[in-house]
Amino acid sequence: MNVEKLNLTLKIWRQKSINTPGSFVEYKISVSPDSSFLEMLDDLNNDLESKNLEPVAFESDCREGICGTCDLVIQGQPHGPVPKIATCQLHMRNFRDGETIWVEPFRAKAFPIIKDLIVDRTALDKIQQAGGFISVNTGSVPDGNAIPIPKDHAGLSMDAAACIGCGACVAACKNASAMLFVSAKVSQFALLPQGQPERYQRVQAMVKVMDELGFGSCSNTYACEAECPKGISVKNIARMNRDYLMAKVKAE
Amino acid sequence: MIKLDAKIPEGPIKDKWTNHKFNMKLVNPANKRKYDIIVVGSGLAGASAAASLGELGYNVKVITFHDSPRRAHSIAAQGGINAAKNYQNDGDSVYRLFYDTVKGGDFRAREANVYRLAEVSNNIIDQCVAQGVPFARDYGGLLDNRSFGGALVSRTFYARGQTGQQLLLGAYSAMNRQIALGKVKVYARREMLDVVLVDGVAKGVVCRNLLNGEIEKYSAHAVVLATGGYANVFFLSTNAMNCNTTAIWRAHKKGAAFANPCYTQIHPTCLPVHGENQSKLTLMSESLRNDGRIWVSKIKGDMRKPNDIPEEERDYYLERKYPTYGNLSPRDISSRAAKEAVDDGRGAQGRDSVYLDFRDAIKRLGQNVIEERYGNLFEMYETITGENPYKIPMQIYPAPHYTMGGLWVDYNLMSSIPGLFVAGEANFSDHGANRLGASALMQGLADGYFVLPFTVSNYLAGDKPTLVKEDHPEFVAVAKSIDDMTNKLLSIKGKRTVDDIHKQLGRLMWNKVGMARNEKGLKEVIGEIAQLREEFWKNVNVVGDAKDVNQCLERAGRLADYLELGELMAVDSLHRNESCGGHFRTEYQTEEGEALRDDENFAYVGAWEYIEAGKWELNKEPLEFENIHLATRSYK
Numbered sequence: 001m002n003v004e005k006l007n008l009t010l011k012i013w014r015q016k017s018i019n020t021p022g023s024f025v026e027y028k029i030s031v032s033p034d035s036s037f038l039e040m041l042d043d044l045n046n047d048l049e050s051k052n053l054e055p056v057a058f059e060s061d062c063r064e065g066i067c068g069t070c071d072l073v074i075q076g077q078p079h080g081p082v083p084k085i086a087t088c089q090l091h092m093r094n095f096r097d098g099e100t101i102w103v104e105p106f107r108a109k110a111f112p113i114i115k116d117l118i119v120d121r122t123a124l125d126k127i128q129q130a131g132g133f134i135s136v137n138t139g140s141v142p143d144g145n146a147i148p149i150p151k152d153h154a155g156l157s158m159d160a161a162a163c164i165g166c167g168a169c170v171a172a173c174k175n176a177s178a179m180l181f182v183s184a185k186v187s188q189f190a191l192l193p194q195g196q197p198e199r200y201q202r203v204q205a206m207v208k209v210m211d212e213l214g215f216g217s218c219s220n221t222y223a224c225e226a227e228c229p230k231g232i233s234v235k236n237i238a239r240m241n242r243d244y245l246m247a248k249v250k251a252e
Numbered sequence: 253m254i255k256l257d258a259k260i261p262e263g264p265i266k267d268k269w270t271n272h273k274f275n276m277k278l279v280n281p282a283n284k285r286k287y288d289i290i291v292v293g294s295g296l297a298g299a300s301a302a303a304s305l306g307e308l309g310y311n312v313k314v315i316t317f318h319d320s321p322r323r324a325h326s327i328a329a330q331g332g333i334n335a336a337k338n339y340q341n342d343g344d345s346v347y348r349l350f351y352d353t354v355k356g357g358d359f360r361a362r363e364a365n366v367y368r369l370a371e372v373s374n375n376i377i378d379q380c381v382a383q384g385v386p387f388a389r390d391y392g393g394l395l396d397n398r399s400f401g402g403a404l405v406s407r408t409f410y411a412r413g414q415t416g417q418q419l420l421l422g423a424y425s426a427m428n429r430q431i432a433l434g435k436v437k438v439y440a441r442r443e444m445l446d447v448v449l450v451d452g453v454a455k456g457v458v459c460r461n462l463l464n465g466e467i468e469k470y471s472a473h474a475v476v477l478a479t480g481g482y483a484n485v486f487f488l489s490t491n492a493m494n495c496n497t498t499a500i501w502r503a504h505k506k507g508a509a510f511a512n513p514c515y516t517q518i519h520p521t522c523l524p525v526h527g528e529n530q531s532k533l534t535l536m537s538e539s540l541r542n543d544g545r546i547w548v549s550k551i552k553g554d555m556r557k558p559n560d561i562p563e564e565e566r567d568y569y570l571e572r573k574y575p576t577y578g579n580l581s582p583r584d585i586s587s588r589a590a591k592e593a594v595d596d597g598r599g600a601q602g603r604d605s606v607y608l609d610f611r612d613a614i615k616r617l618g619q620n621v622i623e624e625r626y627g628n629l630f631e632m633y634e635t636i637t638g639e640n641p642y643k644i645p646m647q648i649y650p651a652p653h654y655t656m657g658g659l660w661v662d663y664n665l666m667s668s669i670p671g672l673f674v675a676g677e678a679n680f681s682d683h684g685a686n687r688l689g690a691s692a693l694m695q696g697l698a699d700g701y702f703v704l705p706f707t708v709s710n711y712l713a714g715d716k717p718t719l720v721k722e723d724h725p726e727f728v729a730v731a732k733s734i735d736d737m738t739n740k741l742l743s744i745k746g747k748r749t750v751d752d753i754h755k756q757l758g759r760l761m762w763n764k765v766g767m768a769r770n771e772k773g774l775k776e777v778i779g780e781i782a783q784l785r786e787e788f789w790k791n792v793n794v795v796g797d798a799k800d801v802n803q804c805l806e807r808a809g810r811l812a813d814y815l816e817l818g819e820l821m822a823v824d825s826l827h828r829n830e831s832c833g834g835h836f837r838t839e840y841q842t843e844e845g846e847a848l849r850d851d852e853n854f855a856y857v858g859a860w861e862y863i864e865a866g867k868w869e870l871n872k873e874p875l876e877f878e879n880i881h882l883a884t885r886s887y888k
Contacts, residue, residue, distance in 0.1 A: 034526040034638070042751070043529045049749045054796050055804055059319070061492040063532050066417055067323045085635065093638050114463060115801040122440065125320050129432050133425035134384045138304040138701050139375065141382035145339065148393025158386040158411060161418060165322055189384050 005030045006092055009100040010044070012056055018112050024102070033093035037080065038063065038070065040092055041103075057116035063088040065229060068164035071171070072117055073104040078168035078227045086166060086229040106167055108176035110214045121167050123213040124181060131205035132185045134194050147193050160187040162230045169224035169232075175216030180224035182210050183240035184232050190243055200247035207244055254509050254861050256873045259662040260364045265350075265879050269368045272663070273706055277713035284309030287712050288472040288719065290457055292444045292499055294321030296416075296693060297676025298478030299423035300700025306430030308705055313470055314427070314436060315459055317443040317494060317806075322424045325480060325492040326696060329416025330537060332398060332408035333693040335373040340397055344405040346370045353691060354880050356402040357656070357684020358833035358849065360512070362857070363879055364663060365681045372702040373694050377409055379701055383422040387411050400689040401538065401582065408690045413537070413628065419693055423700070442468065443806065444499045446730050447475060447506050447672060448720075454671035455720040458730045460738075462806065465799035467731045469722040474671050474708055477503060478700065481655035481677040483516065485814045485821065486766070487758025489652035490522060490535045496810040497817050500659050500678050508659050508667040509859035509871060511680035513817065514824040515656035517687055517834045518767050520586040522651035523636055524605035528755075533651035534636060536629055538689065541579045543613040543622065544646070546570050546586070548606050552597035558607050558645045569593055573845070584686065584767075584834060584847070587650035591767050600647050609645035650767060654692060656683045656834060657824075660859040660873070664707035665699060668859075671717055673708060675699035680857065685833025738798050741808050746791030750807045753788050757781065757811070757818055765822050770838045774826040778819055782866055785815040820860060820868060827870065830854045851882050 007030050015022025029047075031040045038060050045055035060070040070087040074080035080090045095101060103117065111119040161184070169180035186203050189195030195202070218237060225234045261272040279287070287310050291302045294316040306312045318324060338344040349370035354361055377395070381387065388396040388410050397406040411418035430436040442459040448471070449455065456471035482497035483489035504510045521541065523534045547568045549561050569589055571578040581589070590606045593599065600607055614622050619642055623630070630641050637647070658680040659667050665681070667674050676696040683691065711717070720726070764777035788811065796802040831840040831847035832854070840848040857873040 032527050032529070035529055036531070036636075039529050039531045042531050046749050046751050049793060049795050049804060050747075050752075052745075052793065052795055057801055057803060061318070061323055061494050062325060062328045063493060064328050064534055066414065067325070067327050067492065069319070069323050089635055091636065091638065118801065121319060125322075125428075125438075128425065129428045131432075133429040134382065135429060136379075136382045136426075137307045138300075138379060138426070138705065141378045144337070144377045144381040144387075145394050147381075149389055150393050151389045151391055154386050154389040154393075157384075158388075158418075161386050161411075161421065162414065164417075165320065188386065192384050192386065194382055194384050 004033070006033055006095060006097045008095065008098070010103060011100060012103045012117070013105060014056065014116050015113055017115060022113070031092050033091070035092050036063070036088065037074065037090040037092065038088050057118050059118050060088050065089045066164060068166035071106045071119065071166055071168070073106060073171060075102055078106060078171040079229050083226070084229060084231050086164065106171035108170045110176060110178070111167060111170065123215070124165055124167060124178070126213060127178065127182055127206050127209050128185060130209040131198070131202040134189060135198060149193060153191050157188050157191040160184040160191070160232065160236050163232050164230055166229065168227050168229060170215065172223040172227035173216065174221065174223070175219060177218045178210050178215040179218040179237050179240070180228065180232055180234065182206055183236035186240045186243065187236040190239060199243065200250055203240060203243045204247050253869065254668045254859070254871050256509065256660065256668065256859055256871050257662060258362060258873055259664060260362070261663065265363060265367045268364050269371055276706055276710035279709050279713045281309060285311065287311065288313065289474050289476065289708060290315065290470055290472040291476045291478060292457060293324065293478035293480060293678070294318065294424070295324035295326035295478060295480060295676060296420055296423055296696030297700045298324070298476070299420065299427045300697050301476055301478060301675055301704045302436050303423060303426035303430055304701050304705045305708065306427070306433070306435035308709065309435070312430070312436045313472065314438045315442050315444055315457065315470070316438065316440055317462060319440055321427065321438055321440065322421060324420065325495050326420045326693070327417045328492065329693055330413045330535070331400065332410035332415045332690040333376065333419060334400070334407050334690045335377045335409060335694065336370055336407060337374050337377060339395060340406045342405045344407050348405065349373060349407065351880055352403050353682070353688060354684065356686055356688040358686050358847065359684065359851070359855070359877060359882050360515070360832055360875065361682055361684030362875060363877060368703070369682050369695060369698050372698045375702055376694060376697045380419055380422050383426060385411060385418045385422040402688040416693060419697065423697070439470070444479070445734050445809070446502045447669070448726050448730050449506055449669060450720050450724065450726050452507070452670065453717060454669050456722070456727065458727065458734055460734070463801060465797070465802065467734055469727045469731060471720050471722050471727070473712055473717045473719055474673065476673040476675060476704060476708070477659070477678050478675040479678045481658065482817060483652040483655050485757070485818050486652040486761050487754050488525065488530060488533050490519060490533050493532060496813070498810050498813050500674065501813040501817055503659060503667065503669065503672060505862050506669065507862070508669045508672060509861055510657070510820060511660035511857050511859040512657035512685070512824065513821045513860070514765070514828060514835045515685045515833060516652060517583070517654040517656060518587045518650045519653035520583050520590060520650045521608070521648050523633070524603060524647050524649040535651070535653065536633065536648065538583070540608060540626060540629060543625065544579065544608040544610050545612060546579050546606055546608055548593045548598040548600065550598070553602060554598065555601050558600065558609070567598070584836065588767050588836060590650055603647065605647035605649045607645040608648045610641065611645070614642065654687055656680065656685060656687055660857065664710065665703055666707065666711065670715065671711065673704060675704060685835055737809070738805065741792070741794045741805060742798060744790065744792050744794065746793050748791050748793060750792060750794065750804060750811055753784065753792060754811050754814070757784055757814060760784070761818050761821070765818070765825055768836050768838050769825045771826065774822050778822045778826070781815065781819045781822065785819070788812065788815055816865060819866060823868060824858055824860065828854055828858065855882070
């Protein structure tokens with residue numbers, strides 16, 4: 001294990017609330033390379049608190065890369081410079097001694113800033129409330145093995161379902177489009193027999209709400225896939241577009 | 253003295269739940285919309301309860317401190333969920349799942365509850381499949397199973413290593429459907445800070461809005477707490493950063509008995525602590541112990557690198573002490589053995605960790621086989637530690653993981669406060685003194701989907717609770733007490749940070765109320781915790797404002813509760829003069845170092861009643877084993 005500490009300059013976005021302008025504030029910190037990025041921020045906050053200064057507001061919960069709560073833009077990239085991990089899985093050994101690190105919130109019209117590095121991502125919940133479910137009541141269902149599901153279909157569905165709902169795809173997109181997120185949700189159900197009865201209604205309802213909430217359009221740059229901590233494929237977007245078109249045709 | 257009536261239905265164990273369901277009162281469908289129910293917490297238990305109660309027609313208010321209900325810590329469960337489907341034709345049955353769970357819990361769980369859990373387990377799988385949970389399938393398209401500890405059958409259903417995530421997203425989607433239908437309303441970013449009682453009956457909760465600090469009042473006909481466990485009392489645990497005991501602890505202080513607080517589960521294969529600023533511990537799947545060999549140096553204070561220590565100077569202590577089970581010894585035994593080695597000064601390069609070595613397995617099977625089996629885990633290990641486990645042995649150490657104790661509930665999952673129900677890890681009911689792998693997800697969903705919809709309805713139809721307005725003097729008084737506490741915390745302006753004190757509490761708990769406990773240590777720690785609590789209230793520094801996003805204040809409020817709960821855990825550990833499951837008293841062990849139960853004197857649930865800070869009264873619910881005979885738990 002490493003003993004040498006890294007001396008770093010942090011430029012962290014501080015903003016009191018949505019209504020007040022924010023700016024980068026500089027902090028110096030010395031940190032163990034074994035520390036995680038968020039533990040470094042914990043350290044910084046502990047130091048600020050001990051000086052009676054207000055800590056940097058940021059969010060995290062599981063710190064295992066699965067809950068999707070953490071959401072920082074580090075060195076200009078959502079979840080930082082290491083691919084396929086969430087911010088909480090980023091460790092300081094990926095930075096060099098003396099480096100300056102820029103830390104910002106996810107920026108998108110649909111994700112208003114709450115304070116410092118915390119943004120409001122309830123728009124993602126609203127899209128799912130519009131149809132991201134299969135309509136079954138508790139208890140009124142057949143045996144789990146009543147409908148066999150081909151192994152590869154279940155696998156593809158699981159690939160899409162692995163989305164942690166962090167919103168990095170939105171933050172990465174120059175148009176702040178939520179297509180990767182929504183298509184992952186749509187695909188999970190579209191790939192399963194249980195999802196068929198509501199398949200075409202679902203895609204229309206979810207896309208409609210997505211558009212209403214101020215997310216941008218998809219222009220196929222694939223930045224979303226590149227920054228997704230779970231490696232969700234843009235093939236899901238193609239699948240969603242196909243279903244959406246089919247839904248329109250069927251509606252005629 | 254609280255009267256503990258478990259309300260276990262009459263009749264043979266197989267018929268209890270069926271008979272009880274028939275005997276319960278029903279609410280007229282047209283009247284259901286006249287009832288409001290609050291569900292606090294949106295993990296597996298909370299989300300499944302909210303969705304199911306909403307479907308029945310009740311108005312459900314869900315309160316969560318997360319920004320989205322989908323982020324509750326159930327999401328981090330990896331392994332799987334048990335059910336007695338017997339799809340593998342390997343001899344499983346509801347009765348066997350019941351038996352394994354009672355035995356796994358070291359005979360400290362209530363038989364009737366465990367039987368019901370096993371009975372509804374199959375419905376859970378069906379429900380989740382119908383919701384679109386992409387469980388693993390075999391080539392014929394049918395559901396696949398894996399094996400887990402404490403069972404000789406293959407009954408664990410899974411979705412890769414993300415079963416908790418998929419089950420939670422299933423429950424969340426069911427809840428979303430009810431939100432769309434207007435039956436469930438989610439109040440996110442609210443932390444419940446107290447329960448409101450009128451004439452001793454739960455009538456609602458008071459929360460702090462985490463966005464603006466406003467104290468908000470919510471009234472209802474019944475309240476469900478599904479707020480998880482309290483392992484973060486140790487500061488370092490596998491729980492999420494925000495998991496806390498505040499909801500159940502404040503309910504406890506209002507009169508809900510707290511049962512078996514000393515039953516905590518320490519998981520043997522977690523990543524070790526890297527330094528003082530560590531924020532949490534990461535679990536590595538126990539499956540690694542199938543091929544990895546656990547060892548430390550035979551020499552005390554050996555600072556050599558592991559690969560420089562020759563074979564004859566290595567102590568494969570699990571294989572030495574437990575030749576039959578070896579590296580696959582049960583969780584509690586493996587955890588304690590690692591602690592003994594470290595306490596003996598033989599930790600890996602002087603650290604609090606032991607080696608988990610794949611050298612021999614790689615030699616025997618080839619690196620590609622090991623990569624196939626554990627590739628993801630090896631990658632995760634390298635991401636976190638920066639070391640390549642194919643070349644250098646992993647370092648692991650046990651960590652607090654789950655708490656079997658919780659608020660006492662009767663068979664209906666109602667606490668000792670009428671109208672206050674408790675579900676999932678927050679209650680004490682099903683796992684006894686030790687929980688088996690893949691049983692936490694099962695219990696959370698059993699409570700939410702299949703128990704509460706019946707028992708809450710029965711309460712509403714039978715007790716006919718009335719709705720109290722949110723300007724009722726009790727609501728006003730509770731809101732004021734919260735304001736007072738907030739102001740007090742903000743006005744201390746001491747010298748120590750919240751985390752600094754929490755870390756100290758964590759060390760006290762880990763050293764003296766952790767894996768191995770003894771009378772002397774427990775007696776000392778009770779005083780030490782009380783002293784630390786006093787220091788907290790004099791010397792903590794909580795910065796920021798009451799009426800703003802204030803994470804420092806949030807953490808301070810939670811720590812205030814841990815400083816009380818920690819003491820109760822020690823008090824409970826001290827009173828229980830036996831070892832069972834996750835509670836190990838060094839004075840009570842067999843010659844082989846196994847937990848030594850005292851069934852004559854301790855076959856009961858210890859339910860503590862809060863009198864005042866640092867003072868509790870013990871109430872006992874005797875446990876009767878009519879179906880499974882009390883026996884020494886042995887996996888040899």
